[in-house]
Amino acid sequence: MSSQQYTKLRLILGDQLNASHSWYRQKHEDTVYLIAELRQETDYVKHHVQKVSAFFAAMENFAAALNSAGHHVIHLTLDDTCHYETLCDLIAYYCTQFSVDVFEYQRPDEYRVLAQLRAFSSQQIYQCNEYDTEHFMLPFDEIESMFVKGKHHTMEYFYRSMRKRYNLLMDQNKPIGGKWNFDSENRQSFKDNDLNEIPTPVCFENSVEAILVRLQHHQVRTFGQSQTQLLWPVNRQQALTLLSFFCEHLLPRFGQYQDAMTCQSQHAWSLYHSRLSFALNVKMLSPIQVVQAAIKAYETFPDKISLPQVEGFTRQIVGWREFIRAIYWRNMPEYEQFNALNAQQALPQYFWHGKTKMRCMNEVITQSLDYAYAHHIQRLMITGNFCLLAGIEPSQVDEWYLGIYIDALQWVELPNTRGMSQHADHGIIATKPYAGSANYINKMSDYCKHCYYDKKLKYGEKACPFNSLYWHFLHRHQNAFSQNQRMSMIYRNWSNQADDEKNKVLEQAQRYLDNLESL
Numbered sequence: 001m002s003s004q005q006y007t008k009l010r011l012i013l014g015d016q017l018n019a020s021h022s023w024y025r026q027k028h029e030d031t032v033y034l035i036a037e038l039r040q041e042t043d044y045v046k047h048h049v050q051k052v053s054a055f056f057a058a059m060e061n062f063a064a065a066l067n068s069a070g071h072h073v074i075h076l077t078l079d080d081t082c083h084y085e086t087l088c089d090l091i092a093y094y095c096t097q098f099s100v101d102v103f104e105y106q107r108p109d110e111y112r113v114l115a116q117l118r119a120f121s122s123q124q125i126y127q128c129n130e131y132d133t134e135h136f137m138l139p140f141d142e143i144e145s146m147f148v149k150g151k152h153h154t155m156e157y158f159y160r161s162m163r164k165r166y167n168l169l170m171d172q173n174k175p176i177g178g179k180w181n182f183d184s185e186n187r188q189s190f191k192d193n194d195l196n197e198i199p200t201p202v203c204f205e206n207s208v209e210a211i212l213v214r215l216q217h218h219q220v221r222t223f224g225q226s227q228t229q230l231l232w233p234v235n236r237q238q239a240l241t242l243l244s245f246f247c248e249h250l251l252p253r254f255g256q257y258q259d260a261m262t263c264q265s266q267h268a269w270s271l272y273h274s275r276l277s278f279a280l281n282v283k284m285l286s287p288i289q290v291v292q293a294a295i296k297a298y299e300t301f302p303d304k305i306s307l308p309q310v311e312g313f314t315r316q317i318v319g320w321r322e323f324i325r326a327i328y329w330r331n332m333p334e335y336e337q338f339n340a341l342n343a344q345q346a347l348p349q350y351f352w353h354g355k356t357k358m359r360c361m362n363e364v365i366t367q368s369l370d371y372a373y374a375h376h377i378q379r380l381m382i383t384g385n386f387c388l389l390a391g392i393e394p395s396q397v398d399e400w401y402l403g404i405y406i407d408a409l410q411w412v413e414l415p416n417t418r419g420m421s422q423h424a425d426h427g428i429i430a431t432k433p434y435a436g437s438a439n440y441i442n443k444m445s446d447y448c449k450h451c452y453y454d455k456k457l458k459y460g461e462k463a464c465p466f467n468s469l470y471w472h473f474l475h476r477h478q479n480a481f482s483q484n485q486r487m488s489m490i491y492r493n494w495s496n497q498a499d500d501e502k503n504k505v506l507e508q509a510q511r512y513l514d515n516l517e518s519l
Contacts, residue, residue: 159319182308255312261445384421472509
């Protein structure tokens with residue numbers, strides 16, 4: 001380490017790799033940047049090994065880029081930080097080491113880390129300053145005035161306000177094409193002749209062998225398939241390459257197939273999805289940059305990219321991503337304790353290895369273990385749907401989703417899982433549970449083909465578990481949902497079934513619930 005002394009220390013967290021931040025516009029000889037691998041962050045849940053590898057590799061690349069740009073940087077690996085129990089212990093040591101006058105940090109996106117840094121800062125005799133990350137499109141200070149704690153908000157209205165605010169796909173304050181939402185046109189499944197046209201995904205070859213050695217040496221508990229050559233982007237240039245590839249090759253059919261699933265293509269794990277979420281969530285790319293690139297591609301190639309494709313993508317970034325973040329910050333810390341449906345079942349062990357007779361679950365879990373990735377419908381309507389129907393305790397669901405996916409940080413994972421997927425948040429996000437039977441899965445995928453279970457059967461030895469569990473879920477939560485206008489027809493269908501038929505379905509579901517590990 002250099003013997004140079006600094007008067008200001010600035011902390012950079014692993015999801016704050018924003019090269020465009022105002023911090024870096026000028027070089028300051030009296031300022032040092034600290035970026036560090038920490039057991040605090042590897043251990044708060046058990047993570048997929050590719051997730052940890054990707055974060056550490058991206059942090060290392062960012063530290064090197066700052067250093068090359070002339071900034072003073074201290075990049076610490078687990079070898080350097082293993083003796084520090086917490087992030088604050090590490091900061092305190094270096095602030096004392098350099099006798100700094102000022103400690104500065106960008107506001108963390110996770111509640112637990114923000115609380116930690118604010119508590120630390122309040123106890124110091126030197127000056128401590130908090131900065132915005134300069135990443136999100138909705139200013140942090142506006143969240144409280146725009147969202148009411150504990151109240152349901154409709155994403156669609158928020159999305160429209162953001163489109164207007166940033167003049168995205170607008171024509172004189174009106175949406176281009178005369179509609180705000182083309183979702184009804186974006187729900188197609190794959191036909192056999194579509195599968196051969198799916199583009200080969202861009203995959204990188206980032207060596208993470210040294211990181212894997214460190215993880216093993218320090219006995220960091222991980223799971224999932226490791227890769228010595230990581231396929232995910234770990235620097236800004238790679239992220240831009242992925243963005244460019246998406247706009248040229250995937251955006252033309254993104255919306256059309258954004259809800260589709262298949263296991264009959266060698267590219268089934270990637271399809272037409274951008275896979276930009278990791279690069280976005282660690283801030284190698286900004287949301288406005290990504291959306292503007294997609295819109296520019298649409299405007300440049302209108303014959304190739306239709307409006308529903310680019311609108312669907314814009315809604316995910318400008319609408320859903322920003323909306324979820326606002327819900328998180330307006331409702332924490334209470335949000336992570338919600339369990340509105342009193343779900344108590346334990347998460348089955350096959351979530352950690354994928355060995356289940358349910359082919360849809362096998363495919364999605366195995367893919368997640370192989371790539372640390374699944375797209376939004378796989379997460380919502382396969383694994384999430386199963387957990388909802390089976391009544392899995394929400395904190396166990398949260399931990400699995402937070403650990404397994406490369407893009408998972410609590411601010412984005414928690415509302416999507418506990419709210420959207422598990423409907424455990426008392427309806428803050430969704431007005432109805434996203435529950436589905438085998439009918440939905442068969443409609444949007446080919447998973448039901450060659451499955452051990454029969455998608456058409458509600459009861460019997462080979463009855464698809466999703467069928468009986470679906471009706472059991474509706475039956476046991478009838479008081480909560482029977483008056484919901486969006487579910488009234490479903491409950492009428494249930495009530496119109498013969499009592500004997502209903503009993504057979506409920507008994508089948510109970511056998512499955514009593515033996516979840518054997519499914």
